[in-house]
Amino acid sequence: MKEMKEIVVIKLGGSTLSEMDNNLKEIADLHISGIPVVIVHGGGALISEWMNKLEIKTDFIDGLRVTDENSIQIVTSILGGLVNKTLVASIINKNCKAIGLSGIDDNIFTAKFLDQTHGYVGNIINTNSEFVELLLNKEYLPVIAPIAINNELIDPPLLNINGDIAASALAVSLQADKLIFLTDVDGVLDENSKLISTLNTAQSKSLISNGTAKSGMIPKINSCIDAVESNVESFIINGTKYGNLTSIIKNSESVGTKFLV
Ligand SMILES: Nc1ncnc2c1ncn2[C@@H]1O[C@H](COP(=O)(O)OP(=O)(O)OP(=O)(O)O)[C@@H](O)[C@H]1O
Numbered sequence: 001m002k003e004m005k006e007i008v009v010i011k012l013g014g015s016t017l018s019e020m021d022n023n024l025k026e027i028a029d030l031h032i033s034g035i036p037v038v039i040v041h042g043g044g045a046l047i048s049e050w051m052n053k054l055e056i057k058t059d060f061i062d063g064l065r066v067t068d069e070n071s072i073q074i075v076t077s078i079l080g081g082l083v084n085k086t087l088v089a090s091i092i093n094k095n096c097k098a099i100g101l102s103g104i105d106d107n108i109f110t111a112k113f114l115d116q117t118h119g120y121v122g123n124i125i126n127t128n129s130e131f132v133e134l135l136l137n138k139e140y141l142p143v144i145a146p147i148a149i150n151n152e153l154i155d156p157p158l159l160n161i162n163g164d165i166a167a168s169a170l171a172v173s174l175q176a177d178k179l180i181f182l183t184d185v186d187g188v189l190d191e192n193s194k195l196i197s198t199l200n201t202a203q204s205k206s207l208i209s210n211g212t213a214k215s216g217m218i219p220k221i222n223s224c225i226d227a228v229e230s231n232v233e234s235f236i237i238n239g240t241k242y243g244n245l246t247s248i249i250k251n252s253e254s255v256g257t258k259f260l261v
């Protein structure tokens with residue numbers, strides 16, 4: 001794998017999907033220029049929209065969706081179906097070779113139940129990046145939905161996993177050069193909503209414990225800490241602004257939050 005150019009794993013936040021055309025153009029161009037790119041995507045807002053349409057109630061505990069038997073069917077269909085296929089189609093329309101997968105395929109992600117209260121929500125226990133590497137070697141851009149195989153004998157054997165944690169686990173398994181989170185804010189913001197341009201592990205942990213970093217920012221920060229500790233450069237940037245991704249790749253301009261060990 002290391003003979004290949006350095007891999008970039010991008011977590012495409014569901015929060016950025018409304019600006020999809022901008023960020024997908026930048027991602028596709030990067031891949032076409034010869035940089036191996038992998039996308040792991042979210043899609044929380046669209047799942048909630050479909051839950052509402054189908055009149056299924058959604059609760060969140062600690063920022064994680066409580067996923068009952070009905071919900072895991074919707075989560076799998078929306079993430080693995082609608083979101084994943086829309087992204088792949090849009091990338092192919094930008095003249096880039098893309099393949100859509102979920103974490104189920106070739107057991108990219110195996111998980112076990114997180115706990116008793118969240119239902120079909122998983123904690124990743126194994127990541128298999130073999131098929132993703134194969135696709136990268138063939139110059140495909142893999143687009144991966146964050147769902148996992150449940151290794152317990154439960155029907156359906158599916159678990160909803162957090163996209164940020166999935167992206168980080170895959171980046172570590174691939175020994176990627178960079179892990180970049182595209183989201184709908186400029187990066188991690190301090191208590192005065194000012195951008196923090198660099199964060200080390202201790203500073204990151206204290207932002208979570210003092211409540212400055214909340215909700216969806218918590219798994220993102222924890223995922224960056226895990227990745228930098230495994231030698232993967234990690235960033236959180238605004239994915240709704242064209243040019244930000246290229247600035248990070250070319251080291252031309254400091255944007256977003258960079259994590260340091
Ligand atoms: N200290 C903080 N700095 C920046 N954003 C924060 C902070 N604390 C909480 N947030 C929230 O985190 C959100 C980003 O996480 P969120 O999970 O909503 O998006 P995403 O991960 O990009 O999308 P998805 O979860 O659908 O993939 C921001 O929109 C913001 O409201």
Ligand SMILES: [Mg+2]
Pocket residue numbers: 013042164216
């Ligand atoms: Mg999120």
